[in-house]
Amino acid sequence: MRSIARTAALTLGALAAATLAPPAADAVSVKDWMSADGLMIDLNIGRPTTVGMRQSAGELYLEFSNPLGDPRDLERLAAAHPAAIADIQFGQNSVLLRTNPGADVRVWSTPQGARLAVRGPAGQGVVAPTPPAASSADGSNSDRAAAERRLEVLRGRVELATGRPEAARTALEAAARNDPADPETLTALAAAESELGRTDRALAYLDRAISARPDDPNLARDRARLLRDQAAFIEVNGGWRETDDSDRQSRAGFILAARFGERWRVGAEGFAGHVRADAVQRADGRTTTANDAFGAGQVSAAYRFRPEHETEGTLHGAEHGPGAGLTHRIGPATARTTLSAGYGAPHFDDVAGILDEGRKHHVQIGHERRFDRDWRASVGGALNQYGVADDDNVARTGAVTATVRRRVYSQAPFYVDAGYSFDGEYEIDVDTRRDALGATFNPLPIDSREVHFGDVSASVSLAETVTASTTVGYGFDRFGGDGATFAGSVEWEPSATWKLGLSAGHSFAATRGDNASVINFGFYVRRSLGSDLAPSATPTEPPR
Secondary structure: OHHHHHHHHHHHHHHHHHHHOOOOOOOOEEEEEEEOOEEEEEEEOOOOOOEEEEEEOOEEEEEEOOOOOOOHHHHHHHHHOOOOEEEEEEOOOEEEEEEOOOOEEEEEEEOOEEEEEEEOHHHOOOOOOOOOOOOOOOOOOHHHHHHHHHHHHHHHHHHHHOOOHHHHHHHHHHHHHHOOOOHHHHHHHHHHHHHOOOHHHHHHHHHHHHHHOOOOHHHHHHHHHHHHHHOEEEEEEEEEEEEOOEOOEEEEEEEEEEEEOOOEEEEEEEEEOOOOEOOOEEEOOEEEOOOOOOEEEEEEEEEEEEOOEEEEEEEEEEOOEEEEEEEEEEOOOOEEEEEEEEEEEEEEEOOOEEEEEEEEEEEEEEEEEEOOOOEEEEEEEEEEEEEEOOEEEEEEEEEEEEEEEEEEEEEOOEEEEEEEEEEEEEEEEEOOEEOOOOOEEOOOOOOOEEEEEEEEEEEEEEEOOEEEEEEEEEEEEOOOOEEEEEEEEEEEEEEOOEEEEEEEEEEEOOEOOEOOEEEEEEEEEEEEEEOOOOOOOOOOOOOO
16 A cells, blocks of 8 residues: 555656646657648647637748747748748747748647648649849848848737737837838737727827728727727616625616826716615624615726826715725736725625615725736735714724736637635724613624635637626635635627626625625626727827
């Protein structure tokens, strides 16, 4: 038995070491052979990987979820088959293969890479390469310059696809200096600037790309979507929630939002509904119950001082009176720090809903970062003070939150993410009261909680205008209960100005030691109202 156990331990140790060890220098291996009607190629990354593909006439772009490592085999491949392959370029996770005129490429995904078949016209084998372009008088080669520019564009695409828009912008700007009118470069630059939240620059780059290629419907569609996302809109929403300990709680509301250039963003929200919730506090065998109703609304305005600094102010009202909040965001969209403070926000309990005259004041700091296309994380901390009725200080708590998420599968139109989140709130000081019968109770249900939650989510495009997503997870509260979560949503965009959504979910209530379950259902209808970000009359270089 010891021998078997020792063998098993050694085997598991070897597997773990192989899994955790860094990839070898020659991470990608290439096998190639001539077949009856062309050339077959196997690209093997050496470990499980997913493959994304984009193909156009004479070009095949492959992106892998794992890095390629040393690309010497790819360089050898281009030299070994000049009749079939005109050029191969590569990035950290990608390959751009160009074939000679008339050749056709078919590609299949394999568990550890991809297999390609390169065939000539009508399956008659690959065609001969075209002669190289003549050098200019000063000895430079225009084809070589074009290839170098395409390599910069490829590098930019790779950086953008792997979640590094700042690096993508740097590479693409270098390519644009060599060819300021290339639509592919300008489109990629627009995507990078959009990722960084610089809509004015993104629109200017798209305008220049459209000027160079006015008949491309994809460019017009990209511009329309960008404008729609920045446009003023009105949304009507509603739904209901139901828990084990309360009656059904319904809600209806609206949102009105608009942007003014790149600096101003304003909005208004209104909510109305009725909640009958049994907010039960058990003490000395007695209970205290409150039947709650709520109505709330808020207005907000945000001003962007420069691309990486934005301040937002909020005023809101509820049954207990007015409140306010102030938030400042620092950094690009890929690495942002948020500082915020709030006064008089309605206190929301997972089971009971919004509690009658319950409110919360807070100061908070948080940081979120996207490391690459697959990994992102966030961490935050807060100090909270709770009030109720005419007492503004019935409890004080400290809170810590953290999340980490990874995209584990990425092959359009299907994506899968997995993640873990931590949500802890700990009592610092909680006041108690005595009712008319002398029983002790808490004015608000404020207790410590420490929720650990893991989930897997998936999204898929069912059609060009329909997207669906689902989440399955399990949570555990160290001070309370545990349970599973199931949720799903569907979004439909019948036109550039309309968007509709439905959502439903069932979860355990991670709340104050309660083990109740919560059922949610919601809907929204959004209508874009137009945009003040009109197309440029004459596309120009965006401002620095």
